[in-house]
Amino acid sequence: xxxxxxxxxxxxxxxxxxxxxxxxxxxxxxxxxxxxxxxxxxxxxxxxxxxxxxxxxxxxxxxxxxxxxxxxxxxxxxxxxxxxxxxxxxxxxxxxxxxxxxxxxxxxxxxxxxxxxxxxxxxxxxxxxxxxxxxxxxxxxxxxxxxxxxxxxxxxxxxxxxxxxxxxxxxxxxxxxxxxxxxxxxxxxxxxxxxxxxxxxxxxxxxxxxxxxxxxxxxxxxxxxxxxxxxx
Numbered sequence: 015x016x017x018x019x020x021x022x023x024x025x026x027x028x029x030x031x032x033x034x035x036x037x038x039x040x041x042x043x044x045x046x047x048x049x050x051x052x053x054x055x056x057x058x059x060x061x062x063x064x065x066x067x068x069x070x071x072x073x074x075x076x077x078x079x080x081x082x083x084x085x086x087x088x089x090x091x092x093x094x095x096x097x098x099x100x101x102x103x104x105x106x107x108x109x110x111x112x113x114x115x116x117x118x119x120x121x122x123x124x125x126x127x128x129x130x131x132x133x134x135x136x137x138x139x140x141x142x143x144x145x146x147x148x149x150x151x152x153x154x155x156x157x158x159x160x161x162x163x164x165x166x167x168x169x170x171x172x173x174x175x176x177x178x179x180x181x182x183x184x185x186x187x188x189x190x191x192x193x194x195x196x197x198x199x200x201x202x203x204x205x206x207x208x209x210x211x212x213x214x215x216x217x218x219x220x221x222x223x224x225x226x227x228x229x230x231x232x233x234x235x236x237x238x239x240x241x242x243x244x245x246x
Contacts (some may be wrong), residue, residue: 015056020064023084023102028070030078032139033068062115066175067099069213070111071166073224086226096165112162112207114160115175116151148167148178162204172207174200177215 015036024032039047064085075081082102083181090097101109152174162173176196182189193214200210212225 015060016028017056017088020056020060021077021089023082023100025079025082026068026075027078029068031074034067042200047230059085059087063098063113063176066113066115066173066177066213067111069171069175069215069222070113070211071101071225073213073222074211075101094165095167095170097170110169110170111171111173112160112166112173113173114155116148116155130180148176148181149199150191152176152196153199156200157203159206162205168205168206168208170204170207171211173211173213174217175213179214179216179218197225197227201230206227 019032019036039169040050041043049055049060053061055226058171064087066084071081071083079222080103082104083099084102087098095110097112099109099113100107156172156174160166166172166228169221176193179189180190197212200212207229210227210229212226212227214223216222
């Protein structure tokens, strides 16, 4: 895979075709599969930025032929305002998108290593304790690595990718409770972003959802600030 393959501006439909082609190439090669699992080299932005951008665009926009996007992850870094993707209605930019994909639990690393070494997973996957690693990583990524930085502003949409269903499998009630707790925590944050969404991957059911985080209005923020000022 080369950088120039990821960066062209394409319609959502053509990006989907490109992604499926690359997935077929990866699955046909043991070396590529191992590198993809470990997210080595370009596989990291391919899965943690490009693919999430594709999922987000697919979920949000119905017109797959006339809505375009491009991944700008490398070219936009280091500039005054950073983001990972641009979504267009033909020539007009509809959105600038920043993505956070903190899939960093202990279980994720064990799964990747075991799949590469022995081709299967020997540990118990359905264990909700691991989800705390990911949820804490999400909150930290949003509050410390994204929301507090001066390289983002209210022209940017923040997209958070999660696939926490794998920690619960058949226990949908526990999963929903965990998801609701995460959403509740995210709603309490005062964002500098224009909009905030979760891309939820329920891969067990071959389904993805788009969850919009309702942001506090500027009036609400001013009221909170005034309340704190009065009592302190």
